[in-house]
Amino acid sequence: MAKVFDSKYRVNYNDSDYTGKLSLPKLGNYILDTAGLHATELGISMQTLAKNNMTWVMSGLHFEVFNLPTINSFVDIHTKISNCTKISSQRDFFITCNGEKIANVSSEWLIINTKTRRPVFLNEVFPDVFDLTSEDEISVEKYKHLRFVLDDDKYQSVNKIKYSDIDINKHLYSMRYLEMTFDLFDIDFFKSKKIKRMDVNFLSEVLYNQEVKIYKQQNENISQIEMRYEGKTMYRAEFETSEPTNTL
C-alpha cells in the first residue's frame, strides 16, 4: 500500500481529437482510471463503497496544461492524495510524456450515499483516510470556485442525457461535461488556440434523461460555461487559452 501511485497509458487512436493530439477529456479518462486503481490499492475503491450503497463523486477539477502528446505516445501519471478534510479529499496528478510535462491536475472528491445522493463524512467511512495522505511532495493548486451566472442570451445548446453519456454511477460521466463544453466551440478553435488552464465545478448530479441547457461566454482568452437543469446551475467551467506551441 503506497501513498503514491504510478500508471502508464498509450494514447490510443480514439484518444486524440481531429488535430491528432490527446484531448483533455480523454486525458481525464486516464486520470479517473488511475484514481480508481490507486483507490483499489488503498482499500478505498468504488467497489468497496458500493457494498454499502456509497460511491465517490468528483466536485471539482483544475488543469494546468503544458503540451498535449500525439497518438501512440506513452503518458505517465503520478498520483497521490494531497489533502483530506472531513468531507472531501484532494487527489493530484502529475502527467508526463518522455519526461516532458503534459499537465498537472488536481481533483476534489466526496463520498455520497447512492440512496439519498447526499454526502457522508469521509472519516466515518474510512477511519484511516487521513493516514493515506501524502504531503511530502508539491501539490497542485486547487480548482477555483466559479461564481458567474451567465445571461440567458448566452444560451447555446440543449442536451438530453443519453445512454452513452452516463457512467457506472448512472449519472452524466464527468468527462462528458467537458466534451459538451468543448462541443460549443467551432472545431477551428482547437487548431488556433491552446488551453493553458481549466477550472471545473461539478455542483449537482445530472441524471439520465434530464435535459440540460448550456450557456457560454467568451472574453478574449477566457471562456466560461454554465450548465443548468430546470433553472438550477449544475456545472460551471472556465478555461484560458493562448496561441498553440509545438506538438510533442
Next chain:
Amino acid sequence: MAKVFDSKYRVNYNDSDYTGKLSLPKLGNYILDTAGLHATELGISMQTLAKNNMTWVMSGLHFEVFNLPTINSFVDIHTKISNCTKISSQRDFFITCNGEKIANVSSEWLIINTKTRRPVFLNEVFPDVFDLTSEDEISVEKYKHLRFVLDDDKYQSVNKIKYSDIDINKHLYSMRYLEMTFDLFDIDFFKSKKIKRMDVNFLSEVLYNQEVKIYKQQNENISQIEMRYEGKTMYRAEFETSEPTNTL
C-alpha cells in the same frame, strides 16, 4: 512483419457502460486501435497514406458477441487481413478474455482520397497488399448488406455532429455511429437484453456540423437503425438480442 498481430487492453473505468461491462463501441475502440498498430507494422498505416492525401475508411462491420467482460479485465485481440479485393480489404478480430471468447468481429476497409473523398484502388496504392493477407486461419463472417428503408414515423432523433463526435479524418467517428444507435434505446434495455449479433453498413461519410436524422424499428429480437442526411441514407445497422447470460 507478421501477417497476424496480437494486442492487449485493460478495460478502463470509462470503457464500461452503466452496467459495469465493456460496451460494444468501446470494444470497437480497441479494434480500431489494433488495426492501426498492425497496419503500421505492415507499412500500410493511415500516417503513410496521409502523406499522399489518402486515408483508410471503414465500410462495414460484423460483430458476433459472446460475453462482454467487466472493468479491469484484460482483453486479448488477435487480428489478420483475411481477404483483399481491388478496392477493399477485410480485417478479422478474435477477441478473448482469459481464453474465453468475447467476440469475433470482421471489418471491411477502403482507401479514399481525402481531397475527392472518392475510393482508390488498393493495389495501386500498396502493390504488395495481396501478400499481406492471411488465409490460413478461420475467417469471421462478412457483414450483411442491409437494404431496409424505415418509414418516416420511425424517426427518433436528430443529431448535429460536434467536435467530440469527429475523428482525425474530420468525419463522424465510426464508434459514435454505434453510440448514437444505442442512445435510441432506454437504458433498461441494456440490463434486460444481450446483443448477440450486429451488422453495420457505413454508406457515406457524415461530416462536422451536418445534422443527421436517425430512424429505428424493433421487431421482437431484431432492431434496425437508419441514419439520413438531407434524405440520403448514410448508415444502417441491425442487431439481434437475447436474454443476458452471466458476466465473465
